[in-house]
Amino acid sequence: MTPFGLTLIWLLPVVGGAAVALLPPHLAxxxxxxVAVVTLALAALGAYAFNPLVHGYQFTEQVTWxxxxxxxxFLGVDYISVWLxxxxxxxxxxxxxxxxxxxxxxxxxxxxxxxxxEGGMAGVFLSVDLxxxxxxxxxxxxxxxxxxxxxxxxxxxxxxxxxFVLYTLAGSLLMLVGIxxxxxxxxxxxxxxxxxxAHQASPDIQFGLFFLFAIAFVxxxxxxxxxxxxxxxxxxAPTPMLLAFSGVMGKTGAYAMLRILIPLFHNxxxxxxxxxxxxxxxxxxxxxxxxxxxxxxxxxxxxxxSSLSHMGFIVLGIFSFNQLGQQGxxxxxxxxxxxxxxxxxxxxxxxxxTGTRDRSAFFGLAPRMPVLAGVFLxxxxxxxxxxxxxxxxxxxxxxxxxxxYSPVLAVLACxxxxxxxxxxxxxxxxxMYAPATGEDLPHGHAxxxxxxxxxxxxxxxxxxxxxxxxxxxxxxxxxxxxYPFLLTHLMSP
Amino acid sequence: xxxxxAVNYSWSQAQGDLAQVSPFLVVTITLLVAIIVDLxxxxxxxxxxxxxxxxxxxxGAIAAxxxxxxxxxxxxxSGFATGDDFAVFFDVFFAVxxxxxxxxxxxxxxxxxxxxxxxxxxxxxxxxxxxVMGSATSLVTVFLGLELLSIALxxxxxxxxxxxRSQEAGAKYLLMGGFASAFVLYGxxxxxxxxxxxxxxxxxxxxxxxxxxxxxxLGILLMGVGFAFKVSAAPFQMWTPDVYEGAPVAVTxxxxxxxxxxxxxxxxxxxxxxxxxxxxxxxxxxxxVAAASMVVGNLGAIVQTSLKRLLAYSxxxxxxxxxxGLLGARPAGQDSVLFYLVAYLFMNLGAxxxxxxxxxxxxxxxxxxxxxGLGRRNPALAVVMTVFMxxxxxxxxxxxxxxxxxxxxxxxxxGYTWLVVLAVLMxxxxxxxxxRVIVHIWSPGPVEERVPVGLGPRVAIAVxxxxxxxxxxxxxxxxxxxxxxxxxxxxAAGR
Numbered sequence: 001m002t003p004f005g006l007t008l009i010w011l012l013p014v015v016g017g018a019a020v021a022l023l024p025p026h027l028a029x030x031x032x033x034x035v036a037v038v039t040l041a042l043a044a045l046g047a048y049a050f051n052p053l054v055h056g057y058q059f060t061e062q063v064t065w066x067x068x069x070x071x072x073x074f075l076g077v078d079y080i081s082v083w084l085x086x087x088x089x090x091x092x093x094x095x096x097x098x099x100x101x102x103x104x105x106x107x108x109x110x111x112x113x114x115x116x117x118e119g120g121m122a123g124v125f126l127s128v129d130l131x132x133x134x135x136x137x138x139x140x141x142x143x144x145x146x147x148x149x150x151x152x153x154x155x156x157x158x159x160x161x162x163x164f165v166l167y168t169l170a171g172s173l174l175m176l177v178g179i180x181x182x183x184x185x186x187x188x189x190x191x192x193x194x195x196x197x198a199h200q201a202s203p204d205i206q207f208g209l210f211f212l213f214a215i216a217f218v219x220x221x222x223x224x225x226x227x228x229x230x231x232x233x234x235x236x237a238p239t240p241m242l243l244a245f246s247g248v249m250g251k252t253g254a255y256a257m258l259r260i261l262i263p264l265f266h267n268x269x270x271x272x273x274x275x276x277x278x279x280x281x282x283x284x285x286x287x288x289x290x291x292x293x294x295x296x297x298x299x300x301x302x303x304x305x306s307s308l309s310h311m312g313f314i315v316l317g318i319f320s321f322n323q324l325g326q327q328g329x330x331x332x333x334x335x336x337x338x339x340x341x342x343x344x345x346x347x348x349x350x351x352x353x354t355g356t357r358d359r360s361a362f363f364g365l366a367p368r369m370p371v372l373a374g375v376f377l378x379x380x381x382x383x384x385x386x387x388x389x390x391x392x393x394x395x396x397x398x399x400x401x402x403x404x405y406s407p408v409l410a411v412l413a414c415x416x417x418x419x420x421x422x423x424x425x426x427x428x429x430x431x432m433y434a435p436a437t438g439e440d441l442p443h444g445h446a447x448x449x450x451x452x453x454x455x456x457x458x459x460x461x462x463x464x465x466x467x468x469x470x471x472x473x474x475x476x477x478x479x480x481x482x483y484p485f486l487l488t489h490l491m492s493p
Numbered sequence: 494x495x496x497x498x499a500v501n502y503s504w505s506q507a508q509g510d511l512a513q514v515s516p517f518l519v520v521t522i523t524l525l526v527a528i529i530v531d532l533x534x535x536x537x538x539x540x541x542x543x544x545x546x547x548x549x550x551x552x553g554a555i556a557a558x559x560x561x562x563x564x565x566x567x568x569x570x571s572g573f574a575t576g577d578d579f580a581v582f583f584d585v586f587f588a589v590x591x592x593x594x595x596x597x598x599x600x601x602x603x604x605x606x607x608x609x610x611x612x613x614x615x616x617x618x619x620x621x622x623x624x625v626m627g628s629a630t631s632l633v634t635v636f637l638g639l640e641l642l643s644i645a646l647x648x649x650x651x652x653x654x655x656x657x658r659s660q661e662a663g664a665k666y667l668l669m670g671g672f673a674s675a676f677v678l679y680g681x682x683x684x685x686x687x688x689x690x691x692x693x694x695x696x697x698x699x700x701x702x703x704x705x706x707x708x709x710x711l712g713i714l715l716m717g718v719g720f721a722f723k724v725s726a727a728p729f730q731m732w733t734p735d736v737y738e739g740a741p742v743a744v745t746x747x748x749x750x751x752x753x754x755x756x757x758x759x760x761x762x763x764x765x766x767x768x769x770x771x772x773x774x775x776x777x778x779x780x781x782v783a784a785a786s787m788v789v790g791n792l793g794a795i796v797q798t799s800l801k802r803l804l805a806y807s808x809x810x811x812x813x814x815x816x817x818g819l820l821g822a823r824p825a826g827q828d829s830v831l832f833y834l835v836a837y838l839f840m841n842l843g844a845x846x847x848x849x850x851x852x853x854x855x856x857x858x859x860x861x862x863x864x865x866g867l868g869r870r871n872p873a874l875a876v877v878m879t880v881f882m883x884x885x886x887x888x889x890x891x892x893x894x895x896x897x898x899x900x901x902x903x904x905x906x907x908g909y910t911w912l913v914v915l916a917v918l919m920x921x922x923x924x925x926x927x928x929r930v931i932v933h934i935w936s937p938g939p940v941e942e943r944v945p946v947g948l949g950p951r952v953a954i955a956v957x958x959x960x961x962x963x964x965x966x967x968x969x970x971x972x973x974x975x976x977x978x979x980x981x982x983x984x985a986a987g988r
Contacts, residue, residue, distance in 0.1 A: 065969070066895075066968055066969045066972070067969055068828075068969060068972050068973070068976070069899075069902070131898070134889065135889040135894070138888055138889045138894070139888070139889050139890055141888075142883065142888060149932070149935075150935060158932060162925070162928060165924065165928065166921060166924060166925060169920075169921050169924055170918070170921045173917035173918070173920050174914075174917060174918075176898070176917060177901070177905070177910070177913055177914055177917055180898075180901055180902040180913070181905060181910070183902065183905075184902075184905055184906050
């Protein structure tokens with residue numbers, strides 16, 4: 001790697017994004033693709049050069065930033081972040097490619113914001129200094145807000161975007177107090193994560209600080225019951241942004257738990273121990289998300305809630321406090337980051353072709369769109385954790401980890417897993433193979449006619465370009481499913 | 494004794510004392526020159542000439558301040574004023590504020606039809622008053638600066654002579670301000686009674702030895718009420734929205750930054766340098782005022798329909814944040830306040846500069862709807878206004894974020910964690926109304942002619958936005974300057 005490799009990984013999308021925003025649509029698209037490709041190449045190069053035998057951060061860059069506060073510009077990657085950086089760059093590229101050029105001068109601005117968000121999220125994964133981490137954490141919110149609002153779908157994108165911003169800000173500003181508190185109350189007098197980890201505060205102080213940090217992360221992930229913004233935001237999000245939003249942004253929260261909560265607060269207990277509360281919330285989220293997914297008729301909302309359920313596994317793995325569970329969580333972060341964007345892409349294309357997001361309006365699509373149906377099947381199976389596909393590996397590791405932490409939790413989580421096939425397969429079967437009947441349509445035969453009208457459009461299966469977008473995601477689902485060592489071999493220490 | 498000192502006051506002593514207040518002197522001389530030039534020139538050329546003279550005067554004041562710093566400022570006029578780095582910091586601050594104000598104001602005054610050289614003369618007078626407040630080390634000089642500033646501002650508020658709202662605001666400000674001054678004066682009299690002196694260093698010694706005196710505490714309370722009035726902190730903020738709304742927007746811009754900064758200068762001076770021995774007493778008072786300001790300002794701002802009133806309430810809330818930092822540990826607390834004032838100067842003046850540009854010939858445009866479609870009409874202006882709003886809301890990577898971070902971390906170090914938690918929760922509320930402004934900027938609106946942006950406003954806005962972003966990314970240089978500026982206070986308080 002070049003000496004400034006890590007800086008480039010966040011700076012390139014940010015500078016590129018600012019430039020792209022000023023360009024006319026086609027030029028903007030080309031430049032943003034170029035920026036995203038180079039970023040992905042840099043990230044992949046980093047993962048390739050990553051040495052699994054080295055303990056701690058690699059490729060570090062440390063420059064004094066604010067000497068009065070002992071804050072440094074300190075970047076580095078370790079086994080937790082290395083794959084997430086790659087994932088972010090990959091999803092960023094796919095999001096850029098998925099952006100249509102037809103929007104006039106607005107296209108350039110959208111692409112610019114998309115790259116800015118990618119850069120911000122890369123910065124979150126790369127920062128080793130808490131203050132720097134916070135700057136990126138907040139900065140990525142601004143492009144997300146603008147994309148959600150100005151390019152959002154549905155009737156109330158402004159409401160959804162503002163709800164998202166206020167929710168996440170309430171958490172992250174409390175984290176700001178936590179960051180200040182860590183500086184003073186742990187005696188570390190530093191924002192440098194390894195330094196702070198070396199200063200464990202007393203349990204009651206840890207209790208308070210844990211709360212201040214965790215509230216930001218559980219909202220961002222989101223963990224049940226802090227998911228109030230999730231449905232509105234995911235439903236409103238424009239597709240390209242939703243890929244990065246669902247695929248990567250939630251991961252910043254889970255990543256932060258692993259990066260900050262676990263090493264900094266070994267024993268956050270006063271009235272109760274937070275470390276024992278978190279896994280229960282995670283399991284509650286697994287159930288709640290799955291049950292809500294069952295109840296949804298809106299396709300995007302269904303995927304949104306399934307995402308909530310799957311994020312529960314990641315959090316459960318993190319708070320199982322053993323290597324297996326936490327490695328499983330990391331693997332699952334990557335998996336989830338591949339599956340959910342693929343699902344949302346497929347849903348978006350389905351909606352494009354039929355003009356509705358109502359699950360019950362779909363039927364018998366498979367004969368007309370065999371390719372789409374086939375890909376949909378693979379991604380659905382991956383999502384519900386079929387062995388041989390990627391999600392199985394991660395969820396299995398998480399469950400093993402959870403078992404050694406608490407068998408009760410593992411059993412509960414396992415039974416939550418049973419719900420996933422129900423909502424995924426019901427969706428798949430209903431949309432692809434169900435015969436046409438007017439009964440389960442909300443508007444009876446009028447609805448059937450409307451849906452039939454949409455489906456009577458000429459044969460429009462997935463094109464080569466769309467397949468090419470999905471190909472890397474689906475390929476990686478197989479690769480990780482069959483050869484998980486690819487991910488886990490970097491996690492040996 | 495005073496008489497004897499006056500008799501022995503030699504020319505060389507006078508020279509030495511004058512040198513310590515040289516930035517103030519430069520501004521005052523400029524003011525006199527401006528009046529004479531105004532009389533000599535033909536009517537058409539007056540306003541521009543006086544504006545140029547004012548800018549030259551402010552630049553001269555900056556130069557004088559830097560020379561003063563290089564020479565090493567110290568106490569002057571038997572401890573009534575000083576040329577220390579704290580004073581130098583504020584001299585430069587107010588001169589920069591003056592320059593930016595002239596740059597954004599000139600085209601506005603012409604468009605609104607009340608372009609008159611008097612405006613700049615008043616501006617110079619108000620700035621001179623602020624500079625006196627920055628270098629005052631005695632209650633008498635504090636009051637002198639306060640009145641010089643206030644009287645000039647009363648007139649400026651009512652400057653739109655044919656606009657009844659402006660007239661009303663001027664009258665209201667005069668009455669309310671007079672009230673506040675009376676409070677300050679009463680408090681000062683009681684403090685004088687309790688300590689036997691108006692010079693801060695003497696008060697510090699006396700107050701330390703008889704800290705339980707009720708006379709002293711009552712004096713502090715009354716003076717604190719008056720000061721809280723001037724920084725528009727709750728529950729003494731009532732005048733702020735009305736005056737901000739009624740005054741011509743250019744005056745509001747100047748006043749919102751200048752009055753606040755000057756009042757904080759004297760609060761720091763008087764409380765931290767003059768009354769460090771009784772800090773637990775005034776600390777409780779200021780903590781209450783800070784909490785009330787953050788709650789009243791942020792909740793009040795939500796329901797506003799006028800941008801000027803919104804920024805008024807935002808200013809009340811910001812005063813609360815600054816007070817939180819002021820209560821913080823020494824010296825980080827004072828450093829953070831000075832840093833935040835610099836950030837506030839650029840982000841608030843920048844936001845007002847955009848409003849000034851939007852003002853029509855008949856009236857100021859301060860409805861939210863006036864911003865609609867700005868993103869299409871003037872994309873560059875829309876982007877910078879968005880940056881200013883994000884900075885006021887405290888988003889990184891802007892000056893507003895890092896400034897708030899300094900304030901809050903100083904307060905946590907000083908043991909005011911509860912106040913910081915309240916502050917961040919109120920910051921979440923503030924995001925709602927700052928984002929309302931952003932929403933209107935980027936909403937579709939009437940397709941009008943784009944707003945013309947002259948050279949002066951262009952320079953002022955460019956400088957402001959550059960500072961807002963650079964301070965957010967590389968704050969250490971200005972933080973170092975703030976530390977330098979606050980050093981005399983830390984030194985005095987430590988004795």
